[in-house]
Amino acid sequence: MANRYELLRTISKDCYGVLQMMRDVKESRTVAVKMIECMDEAMVNKALREAMILLELKHPNICKYKEIFVGWNKEDAALSVCMVIEYSSVGDLAFIIRDKRRRMEKVREMVIKNFLGQMVDVLVFLHSKNVIHGNLKPTNILLMQDLSFAISDFIVPTFIKDEVKFKIRMKDDEKTWMAPELAEGKVNSKYDIWSTGCIILEMMMCSKISVEIYFQLLSQKEKEFKQVVQAIKIDGKQLEPILEELHTKLKYTSNLCDLVQRMMEQNDEKRISAVEMVELQYVKEALIICNSSLTGRKRSPVGLMNVPYGADIDKLLVYMQSGIDVEEVQIPALKYMVYLMYEAEVLMASARIIPVLITLLNCHPKCLEIQAYVCQILLKFAIKATELSVEDGILFSEAVINIVLSVMESQRKCVDLQVVICKLLMVLSGSEAAGKLIGQANGIQSILMTLRMYIDYSHICIPCCGAIWSLVTNKGNARTAQLEGALETVWQVLENHLQNGDVVKSACSALWALSLEETLSDAQFEDITLLLIQAFDLHIRKENSVKNICLTLSSLIRMSELVAFRILVPDMQHDGLKVIKESYYIHQTDAKVVQTICMVFLDMVQYEDVLPDLISQKVDKLLNEIKIKFASNEDIVTVVNSTLLKLQTIDGKSENEGSKTSV
Structure with missing residues (x-):
């Protein structure tokens, strides 16, 4: 679950100077003065009346307006509306974004979710009072001493509607986060929603990968965020492929990407409102994180x-x-x-x-x-x-395990919290004693329930499968997993996320461990083998995926000769043996990958009926090549020698049969 602690964690890691400043700052209060120059007296009076509303805004995420009055600038002979704002921040969101972009690091979704919750809370408050901010951008979102955000620098409607003065005074860079309907002079509450969505998109596009994404998709000569937004304002369809890439390559959840899509809808009438956002489960979680009053809890x-x-x-x-x-x-x-x-x-x-x-x-x-x-x-x-x-101590105790599983059960709908708990259970189960306790406390059942609820969420499938893999190394847990149908569930995970290398790696680990205890039908053996060959082909260049798939195949081969034949006999789309051989040449410098590939061959030669096919496919020549290349690696040489010895028996039989025929 996205939480405020992630914001603290990120800032403490990347912006230590800001935090150090916070520690030194006592309860100091300073003010900033904003001036809006207006040549027309009637306009000044109207702007003053509109600005007076800001004095009544009392909200934790809004900088307090202390005074608003009219001033006179002698040099320019101009009237000005002056606003005195309480200013006690330690920086702004723009600083965090700039620092992340300089480092080309990803802003974690937990940070974004925390920000989203606070923004929805404050926008619901403002829009309920018919107040529009009109100028939301990273520099106007301040980081306060308690690490919450507060918005400042409102634009009064009169200033926005005066198109000539607005265009003169607002620099082009400052218009980046403003909604496309600004060009038509339209300003309503949906205007702030676009700006917020735009800021979130900018937070998602700080890493090196994201820079490459929009550089590639938009063919921009300069890698600047303002150009991305400009392209989206011209053609709203440009946003969809960007979000798809951010979801696929940077693992931002589909819920976040879909929300940004709805917030940056070009047609303001179709764009989601702040009130409508509150009804979304993803936003509800964000509101809980930031202790929003919209959740029904008191501040x-x-x-x-x-x-x-x-x-x-x-x-x-x-x-x-x-x-x-x-x-x-x-x-x-x-x-x-x-x-x-x-x-x-x-x-x-x-x-x-x-x-x-x-x-x-x-x-x-x-x-x-x-x-x-x-x-x-x-x-x-x-x-x-x-x-x-x-592997021992209070952390691995029954008290910790029982209470953590209790939280897992009670907060089943909080996806990100489930992710953290699954990771915790996976790590704890590395201890044999803790793994046994988790099994006794129905931990296998709890993890499988979470996995089945969120089987389409890649970021929760990974730790769930990892926890299952770690837990079923215990015999008692393995039997429980078998009774609970764990293998079928993990199989479904692999099928659903075949394109995702990280899920494939985790799911194959779980499949390998589960297959050691399962009794499968011939049809199941064939279907799983075909799925693994397909995953092998898709992720052939990823060493960890290759290792885990090979281990799973080896386990299945030992259980059924059908698996070995399924690898040898190509179907219309995939050739298992060809894929395995190709993977060797891709990873021939990685001894661990090569060893797992050799293990597949060793398990296959235990079946005499497959030996002729392996000889005809020149597997023996490949193994001899590996033996020479890894002559100093005792583990690989031992596996290769055992495999070659078995293959030589078919050659011996062939020679004997040839001699008898000659006689």
């Missing part, structure tokens, strides 16, 4: 969150325990703890931190945000434990 009282920033972890734990049942205490404390997770001493303090986290999950069974923070922290601890080869 945290101002001044309650006195987290001991800068203190050591033990003082933070004391603070958390003092208000263990108060959400307003725990949420900012957990957010700060996520930031501290980058420090080694915090990672080593798991024995003191985890009991508090368990208590929090027990005390707040309905608070999605607390559950998300806690599971993310537990995952970080689990990854660190794996790096240190630690």
Whole structure:
């Protein structure tokens, strides 16, 4: 589940200077003054009346307007509407985007989802009062000291409608995020929706891959975001292939891409509204993350969150325990703890931190945000434990496993939280004892339920299949998985996501582990083999996919001779043996890949009926070539020698039969 902690995590990693500044800033309040020059007195009076509404806007995500008055500029002989704005930010969204683009790094979807929730919340508020911002862009979205966003620099309608003055005063770059209907002089609440969608698109297009995407699709000479938007404004169909590439190559979810498509609909009458967005499940999750009042929860009282920033972890734990049942205490404390997770001493303090986290999950069974923070922290601890080869302790205990599975069950509809929990279970099950506990607590059933619910979501299929692979190495778990029909489900995952190399790699690992315990029919063996050959052909250049497919094929070959024949006999589209041989020449410098390829041949030669076909296809010559090339690799040489020895028996038989015929 996308959460505010990811924003903190990203900023703490990439913008440390900003965070350091935050730590030094005390409760200082500064103001900024915005001036809108108007030559016409009637226009000034009208703009002043419109601007006065801004004084009444009280919302956590809106910079407060303190004063609005009319001024006189002697030099230009011009009247101005002056707006005094409370300004206490530590930067703006434009800084984060520029920094990410400079590094050519992806902005994670969790960050975007957090931003989306806050923007929908504030736009519903504004539009309910018939107020339009009119000038949403990254520089007008400020990052506040608590890492929330606040919008500033509203444009009063009179200023927008004065087309001549508007075009003169607004620079071309500033119009990038403005909706296409601006050219027709139309301004309504849908105007802000386009701008927000445009900002989200910009956040999605910071990485090197995304730059290449629109450079390729739009054939732009200069790789600038404003050119992308200009092309989309001219032809709305340009947006669809960009979003498709962002979904395929950068793994942004289809829900996010579809939402951006609806927000940047050229026809403002067909464009989704802020109120309509609230009804979407993806947006509902985003609103929960940012503690929006639209979810029905009350906002945290101002001044309650006195987290001991800068203190050591033990003082933070004391603070958390003092208000263990108060959400307003725990949420900012957990957010700060996520930031501290980058420090080694915090990672080593798991024995003191985890009991508090368990208590929090027990005390707040309905608070999605607390559950998300806690599971993310537990995952970080689990990854660190794996790096240190630690397989015991409180992290791997029944208490942790039971409460995590309870959260998994209660928050089944929160996709991103399910992803985090599946990753956590996958890592924990690396411990034999923890894997057994997960199985006893019905963890296999819970993971399969999540997988079946979200079988079309690639980003959840990967950790689910990974968790299944890790868990079924335990005999008891393997039997449970068999009874629950895990193999058929993973098979369906592979079929649904055959084009996705990451899913193929994860699903094949699970299939390999599951196939060791399954009893399949001939038809199932044939169908799975054909599917694996097809996946092999599609991802032949990806070493990890090739290794996992070869391991799965080897396992299936040992179970049925039909699999070996299915590899040898090409169908109209795929030739299994040809694909395997080609994969060797592609990966011939990777010993691990070569070894798995050799294992397929070793398992095939256990069936005498396939030996003649392997000889006719000159597999023996390929194996001799591998033997020479990897003469110093004992593992590969042993496998090759065993395979060649078996192949030589068919040559011996052929010679004997030839001698008898001569006699």
